[in-house]
Amino acid sequence: MNDAILVTGGAGFIGSNFVLNWIGSTTSSAINLDLMTYAGNPENLSSLDGDRRHLLVRGDICDAKLVGSLLREHQPRAIVHFAAESHVDRSIASPGAFMQTNVQGTFALLEQAKAYWSSLSQADKESFRFLHVSTDEVYGTLGPLDPPFSEATAYAPNSPYAASKAASDHLVRAYHHTWGFPTLTTNCSNNYGPFQFPEKLIPLMILNALESKALPVYGDGMNVRDWLFVEDHCSAIRTVLESGRVGETYNIGGNSERANIDVVKTICDLVDEMRPRAGKGSRRELITYVQDRPGHDRRYAIDASKLLRELGWKPSSEFESGLRKTVRWYLDHASWIENVRTGAYLEWMNKNYSERVAL
Ligand code: NAD
Ligand code: TYD
Secondary structure (H helix, E strand, C coil), X not given: CCCCEEEECCCCHHHHHHHHHHHHHCCCCEEEEECCCCCCCHHHHHHHCCCCCEEEEECCCXXXXXXXXXXXXXXXXXXXXXXXXXXXXXXXXXXXXXXXXXXXXXXXXXXXXXXXXHCCCHHHHHHCEEEEEEEHHHHCCCCCCCCCECCCCCCCCCCHHHHHHHHHHHHHHHHHHHHCCCEEEEEECEEECCCCCCCCHHHHHHHHHHCCCCEEEECCCCCEEEEEEHHHHHHHHHHHHHHCCCCCEEEECCCCEEEHHHHHHHHHHHHHHHCCCCCCCCHHHHEEEECCCCCCCCECCECCHXXXXXXXXXXXXXXXXXXXXXXXXXXXXXXXXXXXXCHHHHHHHHHHHHCCCEC
């Protein structure tokens, strides 16, 4: 075994932030296995071009032969598993891909990882880790006065996305329980920051606001999410990877619950400030309430006290300062935006929003 890690889905939003951070702050290497779906973007990693410590492999986590040979060849000390279909609205429109990658893919990856781990020396077996990156959505939805999700909250996934992630969490748990395979699972709240594909709330609203397009808020806009700046998520994953107790799960959150409508209004104000519209009013005028998402979870909130108590981790960014940095990043990366707006992206935007009538 050597000091390298295998990252899956490392060309997506969180995975690419993680890989950039890993290569930038360690002497270790990263083998990055990514299928390059619509959400995978090699441009996120262009600053690593020519860096021999980063190897980007285009391939599927379901491809047992490929995964097995990567593990045997590179002998990583850990796997950090981000690869997934990740957008709730897409899981409602077409759930099949979610079952394939999130459930079947995690199963295939676990099988190959367990076989590799079984072949290691006793000392290497003890230090190897499989870190599974998951979501708070597996816990379902909260009422306004409910306590936040803890690691002991019962699973109650409500969307096909959440159900597929819950299934993958259960598989990871079973591999630890049955074979002692050294797993770690993290369940994190909503992330935002650089490189997020503009189908998710925050980048979508930033781009629409910039172009003075309608800002489509689902339902009454009072659904609440907990928001975490992506760099904080990456630092939490690294903390759990290095010091987490094997077989445990850790909730990760930002202590930043916000109603969607308040997030959108703040984005309007930030874009107005950074790109004033001559002769026109506030971008808040663009807010349009549209038909709700079916089964839309009302509130997510995270109790991340286990991570603080056991491993000393807490978020370092405030939501408002993280959001300001994020708006600035999108303003400064016009060509990245141009390049992700492919035909497939436009097709999705048309499919998701043309059917949502304004309320
Ligand atoms: P993303 O959709 O931006 O990226 C997913 C990446 O996985 C893409 O690069 C894609 O090409 C790759 N991928 C998809 N199917 C694959 C396959 N079969 N084989 C190999 N690669 C494949 O997602 P993200 O927002 O970066 O999320 C990463 C992980 O974090 C996911 O597991 C997600 O469930 C979890 N998570 C996300 C959030 C969030 O707010 N975005 C919050 C908590 C947890
Ligand atoms: P999203 O970014 O898709 O994350 P998730 O559904 O995984 O929490 O959505 C965040 C919230 O924003 C969610 O309550 C749905 C809402 N939303 C809108 O109101 N309008 C939109 O166009 C989108 C994409 C999301």
